[in-house]
Amino acid sequence: MRDFHRQFDLEKLKNSEFFNSPVDVNRCDANCLLSDLKDMTYIRKVENKLALEKKKGNIKGPVHLGVGQEAIPVGIAKNISNKDYVFGAHRSHSHILSLATDLRKFFSEILGRSEGLSKGMGGSMHLIDKKCGFYGSVPIVAGTIPIALGAALAAKIQENKSIAVSYFGDGASEEGVFHESLNLSNILNCPILFVCENNLFSSHMFISERQPLSSIARFALANDINFKIIDGNNICEVNNAANELINWIRKSSKPAFIEAVTYRWYGHVDWREDIDVGVNRSEKDLKNWKKRDPIQRLINGLKSKDLFDEERYIELSNNLDSEISIAWDTAVQDPYPNAKESNNFVFK
Amino acid sequence: MNKQKVNYGEAILEGFNFLLENNPEVFVIGQGLWSPWYVGNTMTNLEKKYGKNRIIDTPVSESAVTGAAVGASLCGMRPIVVHPRIDFMLYAMDAVVNEAAKWSYMFGGQSHPSLTIRGIINRGGEQGAQHSQALHSWFSHIPGLRVVMPYSVLDARDLFIASVLNDDPVIFIDDRWLYDETDLIEKPKKLVLSEQGPKIISSGNDITIVGAGFATKIAQECNLKLRKNNISAEIIDMRILSPIDPSLIIDSVEKTQNLVVIDGGWKSCGFASEIITSVLEKIDPKKLNNKPLRFCLENTPAPTSNKLEEDYYLNSYSIVKKIKSLFN
Numbered sequence: 001m002r003d004f005h006r007q008f009d010l011e012k013l014k015n016s017e018f019f020n021s022p023v024d025v026n027r028c029d030a031n032c033l034l035s036d037l038k039d040m041t042y043i044r045k046v047e048n049k050l051a052l053e054k055k056k057g058n059i060k061g062p063v064h065l066g067v068g069q070e071a072i073p074v075g076i077a078k079n080i081s082n083k084d085y086v087f088g089a090h091r092s093h094s095h096i097l098s099l100a101t102d103l104r105k106f107f108s109e110i111l112g113r114s115e116g117l118s119k120g121m122g123g124s125m126h127l128i129d130k131k132c133g134f135y136g137s138v139p140i141v142a143g144t145i146p147i148a149l150g151a152a153l154a155a156k157i158q159e160n161k162s163i164a165v166s167y168f169g170d171g172a173s174e175e176g177v178f179h180e181s182l183n184l185s186n187i188l189n190c191p192i193l194f195v196c197e198n199n200l201f202s203s204h205m206f207i208s209e210r211q212p213l214s215s216i217a218r219f220a221l222a223n224d225i226n227f228k229i230i231d232g233n234n235i236c237e238v239n240n241a242a243n244e245l246i247n248w249i250r251k252s253s254k255p256a257f258i259e260a261v262t263y264r265w266y267g268h269v270d271w272r273e274d275i276d277v278g279v280n281r282s283e284k285d286l287k288n289w290k291k292r293d294p295i296q297r298l299i300n301g302l303k304s305k306d307l308f309d310e311e312r313y314i315e316l317s318n319n320l321d322s323e324i325s326i327a328w329d330t331a332v333q334d335p336y337p338n339a340k341e342s343n344n345f346v347f348k
Numbered sequence: 349m350n351k352q353k354v355n356y357g358e359a360i361l362e363g364f365n366f367l368l369e370n371n372p373e374v375f376v377i378g379q380g381l382w383s384p385w386y387v388g389n390t391m392t393n394l395e396k397k398y399g400k401n402r403i404i405d406t407p408v409s410e411s412a413v414t415g416a417a418v419g420a421s422l423c424g425m426r427p428i429v430v431h432p433r434i435d436f437m438l439y440a441m442d443a444v445v446n447e448a449a450k451w452s453y454m455f456g457g458q459s460h461p462s463l464t465i466r467g468i469i470n471r472g473g474e475q476g477a478q479h480s481q482a483l484h485s486w487f488s489h490i491p492g493l494r495v496v497m498p499y500s501v502l503d504a505r506d507l508f509i510a511s512v513l514n515d516d517p518v519i520f521i522d523d524r525w526l527y528d529e530t531d532l533i534e535k536p537k538k539l540v541l542s543e544q545g546p547k548i549i550s551s552g553n554d555i556t557i558v559g560a561g562f563a564t565k566i567a568q569e570c571n572l573k574l575r576k577n578n579i580s581a582e583i584i585d586m587r588i589l590s591p592i593d594p595s596l597i598i599d600s601v602e603k604t605q606n607l608v609v610i611d612g613g614w615k616s617c618g619f620a621s622e623i624i625t626s627v628l629e630k631i632d633p634k635k636l637n638n639k640p641l642r643f644c645l646e647n648t649p650a651p652t653s654n655k656l657e658e659d660y661y662l663n664s665y666s667i668v669k670k671i672k673s674l675f676n
Contacts, residue, residue: 085419085422085423087419116456118454118455118456118458119455119456119457119458120456121453121454121455121456122454122455122456126454126455128455128458128459130458130459135422135423135459136422136451136455136459138446138447138454140442140446140447143415143442143446143447144419144447145412145415146411146412146413146414146415146416146418146419146443147415147416147418147419147422147443147447148419149412149415149416149419150415150416150417150418150419150420150421150422150423150427151419151420151422151423152419153416153419153420153425154419154420154422154423154424154425155423157375157401157402157420157425158423158424158425162423164419176411177411177412177415177442180407180409180411180412180413181409181412181415181416183407183409183412184406184407184409184412184413184416187407188404188406337456342453342456344457345452345453345456345457346452346453346491346492347452347492347494347516347542347591348452348457348460348462348515348516
């Protein structure tokens with residue numbers, strides 16, 4: 001198992017001082033990368049908006065921000081369609097945003113308003129938009145892993161060619177049901193992509209305080225599941241791994257596993273960078289990880305090949321800012337759910 | 349009318365056949381489904397008739413299997429999860445309590461886990477504390493779950509069919525101590541689960557006795573013995589424990605002015621307490637001839653030794669003795 005770790009450069013991937021060079025853009029289509037840059041910038045801006053509004057006290061519930069992790073869902077999203085079944089967890093804004101959900105409804109949900117994606121019944125931690133292929137996110141760690149597996153089982157029984165995508169973090173691999181699900185997915189031949197966003201932290205605990213080895217893909221190996229370990233802050237790597245494995249899943253009706261190593265810039269919950277659920281974070285690590293920014297590294301890569309137009313990016317950035325503020329200003333006007341009506345949601 | 353004599357176990361099997369023949373979206377998943385040993389006569393040869401892709405015997409993974417059934421139910425399927433012993437189902441509580449029960453509510457009624465989880469009570473015979481539990485009260489505490497506990501042979505089939513065809517998560521609890529009960533029943537009838545509730549299965553004027561599942565069988569035994577002593581009991585079979593509808597019981601107690609609840613689960617925070625409270629909230633206790641009585645399991649795990657089991661589980665003899673004392 002230690003050889004396995006050396007083989008995949010895991011110690012390096014974990015180390016904040018490596019993997020900060022520009023993305024090698026030759027490995028992907030240039031137009032595709034420009035669209036990825038837009039999508040990642042959009043997600044970053046939406047989540048930073050949430051951080052700001054949370055800080056101002058305008059959002060009452062908890063928000064688990066994934067700033068710094070944008071490359072992963074953007075790379076996955078373009079390889080699936082709204083006929084597939086995507087499930088998330090507590091840190092899933094980026095997952096649903098990558099599927100082009102309605103931004104005003106997204107904000108409305110986070111504000112607990114009845115126009116929201118979950119009719120104001122879920123908030124940030126319970127998001128759904130089946131039209132986009134997003135079938136639900138919940139904050140019980142590993143809770144949706146078997147559920148996504150069941151969606152894949154349904155696709156297999158119905159022979160409808162859909163696949164399931166299950167997003168989770170490294171902490172989820174410490175839950176028993178994760179292991180049951182990997183085993184079951186292979187034994188039942190379920191078309192599912194497991195995506196582990198290994199951001200090295202579970203709440204305030206670093207991975208070495210929780211697991212004897214830091215790779216989560218070792219559990220895929222243990223269950224004979226096809227896997228890839230990638231730099232999750234390199235959009236080209238995500239694109240290529242997602243493309244290859246998703247094609248393979250559709251062809252074989254078998255599970256596959258991506259472990260994308262990444263880092264979240266904010267603490268476990270809400271807007272503070274310096275404190276993680278009461279525990280101070282290493283300033284040096286955070287600084288280093290910001291050098292591994294998936295957006296800046298893509299910009300650097302594009303620049304090195306003269307593919308980056310600074311003016312156009314500024315214009316894009318301004319357009320996104322105004323789109324986001326219009327959506328927010330609309331959402332804050334939305335009404336709250338009605339107590340009597342919401343009781344009807346208990347049963348169909 | 350074409351009536352056919354079947355036992356409780358065969359009635360469940362008829363329910364499976366009806367569902368699998370008429371509903372392509374129904375599939376069955378759980379442990380022991382390909383073995384006659386785990387589920388009695390309730391699933392005989394289903395995998396041969398409908399294929400192992402629809403009758404899925406699984407690894408020992410209650411949690412992932414139940415979670416997967418929740419997921420499949422969100423994507424157009426109607427899974428039936430089978431836990432041959434309800435005790436093992438406790439591994440699946442996240443899928444049941446956190447996910448299935450709350451899913452519709454959390455997402456504003458836009459997504460419904462239309463699955464049925466069949467938990468079998470299998471106890472006695474010196475099986476001990478972890479092969480014995482009746483946990484209907486537990487599940488009934490959770491909003492969002494429908495809890496069904498059939499006593500009659502007819503209900504074992506028709507409430508099972510209704511549970512699976514319902515779009516909410518249903519906990520369907522059947523009891524192996526009922527499998528040999530027989531009855532003459534007609535062809536399967538499609539009932540709407542949300543319209544089902546408690547039923548008077550024997551009318552009487554002196555005392556109301558409420559039971560669910562196997563406890564209703566004990567209530568019926570009490571009924572026969574009490575009638576020999578000129579005590580006319582009204583027996584109410586709960587059938588659906590959650591959401592609870594106590595109106596029929598309240599009406600009955602208005603008439604009999606006596607209430608007894610028999611519950612095969614533990615006493616504390618149990619179904620018997622719920623029934624008694626629901627009645628006393630509506631009827632002035634002063635109007636009752638006697639304080640309400642509940643017969644439940646003592647608050648200890650189930651013992652192993654046969655000698656201890658005899659005292660631990662409920663029997664009609666001691667209940668009848670107590671009830672008779674009220675009328676002396």
